[in-house]
Amino acid sequence: MxxxxxxxxxxxxxxxxxxxxxxxxxxxxxxxxxxxxxxxxxxxxxxxxxxxxxxxxxxxxxxxxxxxxxxxxxxxxxxxxxxxxxxxxxxxxxxxxxxxxxxFLDGMSGSRLDAEHCAEAGEALARLHVAARDFPVPRPNALSFSGWDSLAAQAGTRADSVEAGLSALISTTLDDLRGTWPDSLPRGVIHADLFPDNVLFLSGRTPGIIDFYFACTDMLAYDLAICINAWCFDAEHRYDAERGQALISAYDRARPLEADEIAALPVLCRGAALRFLLTRLVDWLSVPEGALVQPKDPREYSRKLEFHRGVSNTADYGWSR
Amino acid sequence: MxxxxxxxxxxxxxxxxxxxxxxxxxxxxxxxxxxxxxxxxxxxxxxxxxxxxxxxxxxxxxxxxxxxxxxxxxxxxxxxxxxxxxxxxxxxxxxxxxxxxxxFLDGMSGSRLDAEHCAEAGEALARLHVAARDFPVPRPNALSFSGWDSLAAQAGTRADSVEAGLSALISTTLDDLRGTWPDSLPRGVIHADLFPDNVLFLSGRTPGIIDFYFACTDMLAYDLAICINAWCFDAEHRYDAERGQALISAYDRARPLEADEIAALPVLCRGAALRFLLTRLVDWLSVPEGALVQPKDPREYSRKLEFHRGVSNTADYGWSR
Known part of the structure; x- marks a missing residue:
């Protein structure tokens, strides 16, 4: 706001x-x-x-x-x-x-998300990737893998003041990703912030997509991983396989995933969770005491990251081809 | 907001x-x-x-x-x-x-106020008073004279931490008003908060009036005094007689002021300035250190109050019949 x-x-x-x-x-x-x-x-x-x-x-x-x-x-x-x-x-x-x-776009954000919302969001994301494929201007993603080390350094051990063990979780995840982060997946323009407040639903119409101000050039499947994090967990931050199945399969129908994208999804989801964990953590640590505007809680994303660290196969997300 | x-x-x-x-x-x-x-x-x-x-x-x-x-x-x-x-x-x-x-009301708040805005506001206020005259439901004004003592007590000497001499200004004004506050002027429904953000201007149309949530039953001329405070001072909180003339004369054309209302205007203006000084002061003193949402500065109204304390005759506002 x-x-x-x-x-x-x-x-x-x-x-x-x-x-x-x-x-x-x-x-x-x-x-x-x-x-x-x-x-x-x-x-x-x-x-x-x-x-x-x-x-x-x-x-x-x-x-x-x-x-x-x-x-x-x-x-x-x-x-x-x-x-x-x-x-x-x-x-x-x-x-x-x-x-x-x-x-002005008509439509309203979904506030009580179900599998149908997730299917609409997944399809909308895939259609966006296809529509933007021939947009000729590149924009590097400052908040992708190469930017996470410096965010982690900004937070440092103060992360543990937010949640015990958080700085270790961050550095272990960064170490793991250094060896596994993919570099040859299909790339293109990604929205990079397709959270539920940026999708406007209207009965009988394609959902509207707003807020393009994080859009950049990156791996398309990384954008899908951001959406899985943003759309497929319940209010207690537990993964909801029904929503995940709906989102991934709807995406895949509109833009068929390649085999190496499917295989990389657990790693991409860990990266996406880490990205939002880090930016929320840095915001959280920089807000003055007593401020009336509360930043978003980074612990939502440490919980999601822990979940993805336990996923070794994309089928664990409830979807397989 | x-x-x-x-x-x-x-x-x-x-x-x-x-x-x-x-x-x-x-x-x-x-x-x-x-x-x-x-x-x-x-x-x-x-x-x-x-x-x-x-x-x-x-x-x-x-x-x-x-x-x-x-x-x-x-x-x-x-x-x-x-x-x-x-x-x-x-x-x-x-x-x-x-x-x-x-x-929904079309129109936009005036942000760079001139005499023309003030004339439109004055006329709109008078028309509101006339239109509401036969509204049958009364609502006492909790923020009129009888409520100021307790607000002043809430602030107490902490007022001086906001501005040197403020608690003395408040208690002297309260003492003065106790002997001079009118009690037989025409009464009716007043808006009680007709600040510039509550008036929506649209070229060629009567201004729209919004935010009735302070409306109550009180002296009509007290509402005019609130408007004089809200509309007729410049950005440095100096009285602008041209705007005052425009506002009062436009009000008077749409609802002719009675002789005792005219005579009481300086006292009513002091009371209106004190009312907003007190509520702003109490809000100011209750906001936690470092809060991102800053309350409105009470000193704007101590300056206005000082001005009104120097006015003995309504003609000093730039208007006379």
Whole structure:
């Protein structure tokens, strides 16, 4: 939840004068996204999302994100379509910040997840991978394998103040992954953050996908591993094989997994769990005492990591071909 | 800014099944209101605001607020109209909380206020007072004169840790008001919180009024005094006579002030400044160190109070009949 910048109505009017979407009727800050300021903008022509990019987003990456959304939307993915201004630009400046307007997507996040949600998410992820296959711009994944050592070092032994044995779990996992992390699996654009709040369900329609601001180039099956972590555990962080089966098989139907991707899935799931464990841990350790905004609990991901460390065969996820 | 409760989509679907406004297409938490959870709800029939009432709101007051909004909307005020369900109820239960759906109001808060905004606000306030005149339900104002002593006692001498001399300013003002606070001015329903974020401007239309959750029965001219404090000072908290002239004269045109209301205005302005000084001060003193959500600065209102203490005649506000 984040609205960092408020937009004076005359600045907004001036900004919108460069577009062909009519005048603003309303503009409300919404509790969505943690890196940017997001507004639900209603103009004479309909609803839109206005995003102001705050400091944590690298401005050099914005053309990648906006270009990717446009590419995906034009290739049949239900995702926000950046609106270009009269000069053809999708990225402008508002209140001293880079800013963009995208189309509004109907739909609601699933809050009580079942196998059907997971199947829809799995299929949507595979369709995204296929649609984005010929997107020509690369973007390295700063939060993949090569970035984890430095995150682990940032946390150091303070990890044990969060949970006993956590720093050992992290270093053992890192050691294991050094020998097993795959490097020849099919690559492409991945969403890298397809958590339930980034998928908007609407009865009878393809789910909508939002928040492309972690998208990057990496192994496609690693994105599937991120989704398995995000979608297939219950509220007590226990693996739910029915959901896993639904998610993986729906993915596989829309983009058939290769044999080496299937074989690598347990390792990729450990890596994905470690990635979210590490970023949550670093956030957790950097929040001041007494803060009203509580960061997400890293222990959810240490529990998931422990589970994946016990999985040796993809069939243990409840799915096999 | 506040979204305290998240609404699972199946609970929302079940709630909406009791209404005639179609199914939900989207529901986004918005950064509006500090006491309740507010959502911008889009259904098949249009946009609405869904409010879940959190603990700080007295449930017994909700029929007053909703009834008042309905009364005002039906009497020509551009304000949210509560939507009744199929049984005729405007108040329901959602996620274990009292909840209501109201119509969505187009418009945007003025962020760079000028005399024209103030004139529109003054006229809107007067029209609200006239429209609500025959609303039959009374609601005492817990934050009027009789409530200030206990707020002052809560802050006590800790006030001086916020600003040197503040506790003396408060007790001197309270002493002065005890002898001068009027008790025979025209009374009626007042909004009691008509700050700029609660007025939605839209070119060519009457401004919209939102957030009726402090509304109560009190002296009408006290509501005008609250607006003078909220609208007629510049960013450095200096009184702007041009804005004051615009606001008071627009109010007076739509609801002519009586002679004793005019005479009492400086005292009422002191009281209104003290009221917001006290509530901000108590909030300020109760926030934990290092909290990310900063309460509003009470010193804005000690400065305004000092100004009003130097005003002996309403003409000093830039307006006279």
């Amino acid at each position: 984040a609205v960092y910048t408020s937009v004076p109505e005359d600045d907004l009017a001036h900004f919108l004068a460069g577009y062909d979407i009519g005048q603003a009727l309303a503009c409300k800050g919404i509790a969505e996204g943690v890196e940017n300021s997001n507004f639900l903008l209603r103009t004479e022509t309909g609803p839109f999302i206005l995003t102001l990019y705050e400091k944590r987003v690298d401005r050099g990456d914005l053309p990648f994100f906006l270009g990717l959304m446009e590419h995906c939307a034009r290739n049949g993915i239900r995702c926000p379509l950046p609106v270009r201004d009269r000069t053809g630009e999708a990225l402008g400046m508002l209140c001293g910040r880079p800013a963009a307007i995208v189309t | 506040a979204v305290y409760t998240s609404v699972p989509e199946d609970d929302l679907a079940h709630f909406l099944a009791g209404y005639d406004i179609g199914q939900a297409l989207a529901c986004k938490g918005i950064a509006e209101g500090v006491e309740n959870s507010n959502f911008l709800l889009r259904t098949e029939t249009g946009p609405f605001i869904l409010t879940l009432y959190e603990k700080r709101v007295d449930r017994g007051d909700l029929p007053f607020f909703l009834g008042l909004m309905e009364h005002c909307a039906r009497n020509g005020i551009r304000c949210p109209l509560p939507v009744r369900d199929r049984t005729g109820e405007a108040l329901g239960m959602l996620c274990g909380r009292p909840a209501a759906i109201v119509t």
